[in-house]
Amino acid sequence: MSRASSRVSLADGYVLHQRPFRDSSLIVELFVREHGRLTVFAHAARGPRSRFSALQPFQPLLLSWSGRGEAGQLTGAEPSGIEPSGVGAGRVPPDHLMSAFYLNELLLKLLTRHDPTPELYDHYEATLHRLKQPGEPDVALRHFEARLLELIGYGLNLAAEADTGQPVRTDGHYRFQPGVHGFVIAEPGTRDAIAGEVLRRLAGGLQFDGESELQQARTLMRAALDHCLEGRPLSTRVVARELRAHARKERTG
Secondary structure, three states: OOOOOOEEEEEEEEEEEEEEEOOOEEEEEEEEOOOEEEEEEEOOOOOOOOOOOOOOEOOOEEEEEEOOOOEEEEEEEEEOOOOHHHOOOOOOOHHHHHHHHHHHHHHHHHOOEOOOOHHHHHHHHHHHHHHOOOOOOHHHHHHHHHHHHHHOOOOOOOOEEOOOOOEOOOOOEEEEEHHHOEEEEOOOOOOOOEEHHHHHHHHHOOOOOOHHHHHHHHHHHHHHHHHHHOOOOOHHHHHHHHHHHHHHHHHHO
């Protein structure tokens, strides 16, 4: 939204986060296709008769707001009833919820307010659609992370070796170089070594071949994101780690 705009009606968007404000209102963080990430106030939004009952995460919405400056006033929120591939509205299954909240936290931590990114919005929506389906979420998350970094200006150079300029070899091994967002040649088996084939699959949005490749992609994307986050922690990582520890304790208890 342009900061000079006074009213927007029925814009495609999602709720990223919301928190209570005063007695019955909410401060809501939105991700809107044509307006980017923004903050709005939803007055009288808490309670069984609220006209903002549709403000739920991971559901496509049509959003309306008015006002100038950093935070406008939400005037309407209704389900859009449209999802990718025309499958209709769906919900993220419980075992994928943490992954979906992770997507939202990445957007909250890395996106600049009022900076439209329609391509990233479409990729976010498509990734949510994948998380609503059965199967492991890891592949979808890794490709979302790579696309997110590219679209905010921190893209990884997955095609060329940073130290030689030569094309990445699928039979080679590489180490991530944060300062150039690229890769230098590494010895196979060394710590954090990434197979060139993994870089090819990540660049092409392809499936990974087995747990080893997936783990390499996970390690790489974590290092790249940590560099961009500049030490800011991700709460969803902490919660996910605690849940895994609790599950292990339950199994061995």
